[in-house]
Amino acid sequence: MNDDQLSQEIRDANLTYLMLAQNVIRKDKAEALFRLGISEESADLIALLSPAQIVKIASSPMLLCRFRVDDDMVWGLLTNHTPSKVDNDATTKLHASILMAGKYAQAL
Numbered sequence: 001m002n003d004d005q006l007s008q009e010i011r012d013a014n015l016t017y018l019m020l021a022q023n024v025i026r027k028d029k030a031e032a033l034f035r036l037g038i039s040e041e042s043a044d045l046i047a048l049l050s051p052a053q054i055v056k057i058a059s060s061p062m063l064l065c066r067f068r069v070d071d072d073m074v075w076g077l078l079t080n081h082t083p084s085k086v087d088n089d090a091t092t093k094l095h096a097s098i099l100m101a102g103k104y105a106q107a108l
Helices: 003-027 029-036 040-048 051-058 072-079 089-107
Strands: none
Touching: 003 029, 003 040, 003 051, 029 040
16 A cells, blocks of 8 residues: 555545544434534534535544554453453343443543
8 A cells, every 4th residue: 555545545435534533423423422522612523514615624634533542451351362361252241332432531
């Protein structure tokens, strides 16, 4: 992948993310804050963006969204590659969601 292709992929990801974020925020703001891991101020701003503003912001060469999972335990639960592997996949995903929700609550 060359630099131009990478830049285009980033723009596409940004556009998709902003459109998704705006739809989720407009549908259910509280759920959007949790699912997107953004502040209420950011949500308010994204909700008010015009299509032209979204396209302009999306054209940034930097990826706007980021991984919220920065913990080995959560990665292990999500990938189910923990040393003490649990057979119930739903339980491990629930555990990972609870850990990420706790991190989101601490950030507020």
